[in-house]
Amino acid sequence: MTTDLDTLLTALYVFCDDHLTPPERRRPGRRKKLSDAELLCLAVAQVLLGFPSQHHWLRFAYGRLGHLFPYLP
Numbered sequence: 001m002t003t004d005l006d007t008l009l010t011a012l013y014v015f016c017d018d019h020l021t022p023p024e025r026r027r028p029g030r031r032k033k034l035s036d037a038e039l040l041c042l043a044v045a046q047v048l049l050g051f052p053s054q055h056h057w058l059r060f061a062y063g064r065l066g067h068l069f070p071y072l073p
Contacts, residue, residue, distance in 0.1 A: 005064070005065075006068060008045075009041060009045055009065070009068055010068070012041050012044060012045070013037055013038065013041045016036075016037040016040045016041055017035070017037035020036075020037070020040065033071040034069075034071050034072075034073060038069055042061065042065075042069065042072070045065075058072065
């Protein structure tokens with residue numbers, strides 16, 4: 001199941017990054033820890049996998065998706 005989930009999230013991230021989010025403009029200050037495409041991908045994955053609670057979702061995400069997303073809020 002993990003490889004199928006990894007493939008789904010990778011494809012979703014690539015789609016979001018290519019089609020939905022505008023290219024970043026250089027601004028002064030720190031870089032974002034989490035891109036818009038990553039945040040959208042995590043939100044869609046939470047709904048698709050049926051996690052109604054934020055606590056349960058973050059526990060699952062840290063354990064199973066930590067290798068895909070270097071920063072989880």
